[in-house]
Amino acid sequence: MKIVLKNLTKKFPNRNKKQGGDVIAVNNFDFEIPDGKLVGLLGPSGCGKSTTLNLISGLEKPTEGQIFFGEDDVTSLPAQNRGVGLVFQSYALYPHLTVFKNIRFPLENLKGENKLTKEEMEKRVKEAASLVQIDELLDRKPSELSGGQQQRVAIARALVKSPRVLLLDEPLSNLDARLRLQTREEIRRIQRKTSITTIFVTHDQDEAMSICDLIVVMKAGEMMQMGKPQEVYDDPVNLFVARFLGTPPINVFEGSIKDGGLYIGEDRVLEIKTDDNKSGDVYVAVRPEGFILDPDGPLKCELGRLEVMGRDVSIVSKHGSLISESGTIRSIVNADNNVDLGLSHVSFSLKPHKVYAFDKETEERIRFESNNG
Amino acid sequence: MNETNNNTELNKIGQRAKILKRIKNAFIYVCLVLWAIIVLFPFYWMLLSSIKSYGSYNSEYVPKFYAASPTLENYASAFTSVPLGRYLFNTLFFTLVTTAVMLIVITLAAFAFARLDFKGKNLVFTLFLALMMIPNELVIITNYATITSLNLRNTFTGLILPSVTSVFYIYLLKENFEGVSDDLYYASKVDGTSDLRYLLKVLIPICRPTMITIIILKVIECWNSFVWPRLITDNSKYFLVSNGIQEIRENGFGRENIPAMMAAVVVISVPLVVLFLIFHKKIMEGVASGGTKG
């Protein structure tokens, strides 16, 4: 089932009455989620991603715009009639019911021609339970389960009625680090197996990048960019997206374009050609893996320390034009490179396709072709 | 030398503190036991008197603390010479119906306040809370007139109607309902339930402890109610136990048959005492939390 959002807007009345006006949680959203994909809705907290999820589930009504499931306009359909499965951040399991009854709950609410007999319900519950591998937990109460197990029950409950769309709201945030890795693979596996169109909300770019077919990056109620994770990572449309994706984060410098060269501070790092022969101040952003140790390289930095990570080495250094919050440049190079810590400075040359320039005003991407080969 | 001296000195202080503490503790226990006796004695006395025969009770100028020849004849006469069974049945019926109807009324109202959105919700809720300050004595006069003019005196309807709402219990339940995570409501919406079904299938089961507390407190209140039934009934066919006791005291058993009276008192007290023994933890918790919130 593909999902289409058309000019979707959601405004909330401002809680602070003195300020008045409305808070715009989702602003003029317009995109299409293809059938059977796992889509990650990604953004910092408060960017409207949960609101978007609630709009799709029907728990919130949009101020403007429409929502389609396939060809059906479901905009005015209440949540109970939309046939979506929703997994809550808190899991929201019914504490007084056993796992079995929790999973059965949505089936009991089916009416009319969809009404199931007791045997059919039991069969469906068992199928869902075995899909998420909790067959032996069916008689327990939620309070007797671990976080990871509760998570699986929540997914089973969302899946049992064969929803048209599966929605996951920060499903991993209440799990510990190890379980998080495991569970996200699990979500991927279940989604592949059921091929239900799945939307997955998270603030953790790692999670989204690792399992999603598509990611949608959001900021302050606006969609910034949508695409395959690697495409968005390699080709960010603006500084926000570039900064939001990637660990360690991208290094951002004050820089400029002049005379066909890209400068970081006074260092002419790349020979470039822009469409309209632009010049002037820009932000220059370099991915950590975009640095090459090169004694003759144009970017000269003050050497800090090394962090050995096995295969790679992370070089921590400083540069006067750096504006990243940490105050240090993180560059990742192959561990085969020897770095002499006795030296006070280190020089890099840069991989052109890992370097982006952004307009100082709009923070939009300034595309260039590199002549550095 | 000095050190050992110091040690014995310290030991002495320790010993004295220990003895003082023991004396203090003993004193506390004596006081507590004394009060326990004062609390329990009337119950003992009513049981004791109820198994003394009429003759032996009246011949004891100095009351005895035991019954020489215990008898159950007083219980027989409590049920035969006065309609005690009728009073018990009336009270049971009144208690059950009042509690059941009240539960429905307060649950619906609490749900509306806790979960539904409507214009003027805060205003209406504030008005409800304000009603908690209205003493019963102020409104009972008109209620008496209302029930009388509706020709409902000496009917169960008249007895029950004015006590099927309680603003306090609405408040208590609303607070409890609001304590249940919003996510469960949204989850049940997504799972396809209506509001009413959510209330019945999710909210009420989760809030069962509070509901039970409210039920028990209301049952106690109903079982002991006296003033309203006294105003609204003068036909002993509709008397509740409290009125029955008054009736027995003033007109029952012909002569002053105190042992039979005590038997009736025991019969009336037993249901609540049994309820208390089973649920004493719940009742005390309920009253304590009701107390802090009232």
Next chain:
Amino acid sequence: MVKQSQIKAWLYLLPAILFLGAFMIYPLFDVFVYSFEEGYNFASQSYFGTGSYNYAYVLRDPYFIAALKNTFIIVIITVPLSTIIALLISLGLSSIKPLKDLFQTVYFLPYVTNTLAVGLVFMILFKKTAYSDGLVNMFINFFGGQSVDFITGPYWAKMFVMCFYTIWVVLPFKILILTSALASVPKVYYSAAEVDGTSSVDMFFKITLPMISPMVFYLVITGFIGAFKAYSDEVALFGTDLNSAGMNTIVGYIYDMLYGNSGGYPSYASAAAIILFAIVLTITVINLMVSRKTSIR
């Protein structure tokens, strides 16, 4: 859509609003109307004038004056006394471990019993009859005193039984509340004070009492309100004809005016009820002001 959910919410509220409207809000206004209608007659539903005559009548009625006096005596004796006793018992309870739960349960028992039924037992214990002086008098005689008829005898004796029974009835609630208040005082305060060598009396006045004072004030306020409404305990001990027993209370006066042998005067009853409400309100406001002042300090 929006309208529908509005209607639904009101439907959920409807039963509560109907019942409260009919049996609380309407009567609230009606009682004022009654109290100003002079000579209202239940049977003919007519009255011959409006004004404050009902209030004047009630305030001059010797029965009302007697009821007022009785009520005030009961309030003044039982409220402080029961609070202090409850505090002492709760302190005792919270300083012991073995048998604590048992004591607590036993002490709470009177709360659930029918006060009219148990009142009858008290009457028998205190009453002096032709056959027997009763158990209490037996004790008095044992210690060399004269037998007193507590139920139909002198005023002070009746008032003594009254207050004794009232305290017996109200203590369970107060003990429960104070015990849980004491249990909620963090133990660290006591440990700290003990290390500093504070005496246990100082500990009580400097730590315990300030910490539980909100609950104590709460009990005093509800105690006042409850004691001013004293009625069924009196009936339990002295029977329904409280006027002739000389033990009537304000609430008893209201009911007698409304119903019973001397009844049929809802206007007088309403006036008396409003006077009672005014008294209770005044006392409560004073209480609240005192408690606020104390807690600020």
